[in-house]
Amino acid sequence: EGYGVFVEVSAHPVLTVGVEEVVEAAGGQAVVTGTLRRDQDTLGQVLTSLAQLHVNGVTVDWTPVLGAVSSGSGGGALVSLPTYAFQRERYWLDAPTVAADATGLGLETLEHSLLGAAVPLAEGGQLFTGRISLETHPWLADHRVLDSVLVPPAAMVELVVRAGDQVGCGRVEELTLEAPLVLPEQGGVQVQVVVEEPDETGLRPVAVYSHLEDATGSDDALWSSHASGLLVAGESAAAGGGVVLEQWPPVGAEVVMSDPEGFYAGLAERGFGYGPAFRGVEAVWRRGEEVFAQVRLPQERVGEVERFGVHPALLDAVVHAVALADFEQQPDGALGSGVARVPFAWSGVRLHASGASVVRVRL
Structure with a gap:
């Protein structure tokens, strides 16, 4: 019938769970709540139920509610709250590091x-x-x-x-x-x-x-x-030549890692505190002795790539994929028993192109 909000008016929820199951079985979405709960403060529980409706986008007439609260011992008033502190967008431009004219x-x-x-x-x-x-x-x-x-x-x-x-x-x-x-x-x-x-x-x-x-x-x-x-x-x-990675992921490659958060959480446990700029590994696959990875520079850093041959955060994330090849991946994405390695020697390094913000990696 197109209804999206269901409120069970009763002394204790009896039908709420059943209504939720029906909605789920129908493949729909709805807000389902009660009014009171057994052994709970009556007014407090009503206010909690109204709050659940409110935060789910249901219009609530707060005037009679505030009147009921005001008549109690605690009193009450409608006040303006600041915006949510952590949900924000930045519009400031980051000033690039510009070398002086020497x-x-x-x-x-x-x-x-x-x-x-x-x-x-x-x-x-x-x-x-x-x-x-x-x-x-x-x-x-x-x-x-x-x-x-x-x-x-x-x-x-x-x-x-x-x-x-x-x-x-x-x-x-x-x-x-x-x-x-x-x-x-x-x-x-x-x-x-x-x-x-x-x-x-x-x-x-x-x-x-x-x-x-x-x-x-x-x-x-x-x-x-x-x-x-x-x-x-x-x-x-x-x-330079090299392997062409146009087919992506490569045919026959099996997923090794698809949970970057779990991967970097495991590295943090080993003392490697990589922040957002260096969490570039998105996915890793394996095909026999080959390991493939997709590494992406965070959007906030893309504007810097023209001032590097290859952005160090991007190349560093490639090295993370090297380390991942030595780890036993757990089902939850966490790292198994392994040793995180820090590169100390490089050989035969050549840069074929500059300005990249995302790379396909073959190890």
Whole structure:
């Protein structure tokens, strides 16, 4: 008949459950409630029932209700409440991190979010410099390990890839992370990437250093070494080839993970506190020895991709899929007994395209 609200007027619900079952069996939706309950305060229960109707969109005439409340000992009045604090939409534009014009200082300005300038060194090689902080790069706060904000290893790779592009080296032959880069809650760190002249084989040594802005002490103690490796002038991106992933998910692949919340909850139990910016793994499949994943950058970060070769949060999420391949997945999506791994060595890294916000991954 088209009715969508059912109220059982009785001293205790007798028909409510039956009405709900009928509605469900008919494939419909309805609001079903009672008025009173046995052993419950009469007026309080009536008000509760009316509230249930109200929050489900049913129009309630509160005038006689408030009159009844006012006549009691507690009194009552209709007041305006603030809007629901956690249900909101932001309309503020996030100001992008823009490097200052360094050409007046004899430097070359880089259009990169982590590296601001480059300068050729008089004795050969090039120096790249930048500044990282939670104020300028707030998304890094979502990458916590054991309650400390760590610059993800993927960001180190991105720094070296960008430096390689500048000196004509299209491949990171190898990169070994020597120490984590911990980001302070206040202030920031200065970052340097040093690329040396090529040796007789064409390999160019590269290293990443950082300096805490408020650090004190001797000059030797101010700079910390975080990564070192080798760059080489590799093949062009067009010569990359690779596996075509047009059929998605791939034929014959079985679902390994379809519950990102359960997956990241399991990582949190192991001390990896990934916030929204780094929770990019959407689904994982397996086909024999192959593992496939779909990784997506959160919408709030999509506007930043043009200032990276590959956004570190996107590449870091790819590494999460690597870790998932070593876990035994439980039915509820939680992680089984396994060891979460942090990447410390990379080899043969080449970037074929930039500006991506979603990627298909084959491991």
